[in-house]
Amino acid sequence: MVANYTHMSKSIKFKDIINNSYILSARQYQNIYLKNEKFLLIKNFLNRELNPSDKGIEIGSINYISKSTHFFIRNKSLQKNSFIPSFSSDSLVSMMPSSFVNYNLKEGDILISKDSNIGETVILDKDYSNYMFSGGIYRLPITDNKYYLLAFLKHFFFKKQLEVKVPDGVTIKHAKTLFLDCKIPLPGNNKDEVIKYIEILTCSIINKEKEIRNKHIKINDEDVEIDFSFLQS
Numbered sequence: 001m002v003a004n005y006t007h008m009s010k011s012i013k014f015k016d017i018i019n020n021s022y023i024l025s026a027r028q029y030q031n032i033y034l035k036n037e038k039f040l041l042i043k044n045f046l047n048r049e050l051n052p053s054d055k056g057i058e059i060g061s062i063n064y065i066s067k068s069t070h071f072f073i074r075n076k077s078l079q080k081n082s083f084i085p086s087f088s089s090d091s092l093v094s095m096m097p098s099s100f101v102n103y104n105l106k107e108g109d110i111l112i113s114k115d116s117n118i119g120e121t122v123i124l125d126k127d128y129s130n131y132m133f134s135g136g137i138y139r140l141p142i143t144d145n146k147y148y149l150l151a152f153l154k155h156f157f158f159k160k161q162l163e164v165k166v167p168d169g170v171t172i173k174h175a176k177t178l179f180l181d182c183k184i185p186l187p188g189n190n191k192d193e194v195i196k197y198i199e200i201l202t203c204s205i206i207n208k209e210k211e212i213r214n215k216h217i218k219i220n221d222e223d224v225e226i227d228f229s230f231l232q233s
Helices: 014-019 146-153 156-165 191-221
Strands: 006-008 030-032 039-041 071-073 092-094 110-113 121-123 131-133 137-140 183-185
Touching: 110 146, 121 146, 146 156, 146 183, 146 191, 156 183
Parallel strands: 071 131
Antiparallel strands: 006 030, 039 183, 071 092, 110 121, 110 137
């Protein structure tokens, strides 16, 4: 059963309608209910303010080619059920090297989608030196408590906040960066220990996904027996 984090007021004020650009959709007047009063906003986790250089660039389909040494990460690479990028022919395309912009993508970088699959987030499982990402994606400048934040970015609570903040049919691109104002709950007791424990669990999930990907590559490339005992650890 999925928890319900929203609360609908029985009445609204006219000034609230004005502040919501006269939108009368009931969903726009929902409130997020968080029993735990201790929280930080996503922007409080960042090392600095988000700026345009953290956002990807659109290269246009004219720069897509059948084979290349450089690659373009599309929003579809960020999927709900995966902590690391999910690459396919639809989500990763070969591109003209002359249009490449070097973002120096490193293992541990967190990417978040602001268009189409709004709020989907992944962490890079390795360095991607010859890869760049689309204009619908931000790289978050974060160092401390990175895996704690990631755990909640993958949680339904974060997605529900975005659903309330962003009207139907509108992307975060048009709503600016509202995801930065979403709440991330903090532990009430033994804060450091709980955060560390959640980060350990998150890293474990990431490592499992990396192992599964590596085994999948081996299965496709070689006719060898694969040891899957790691799944039981």
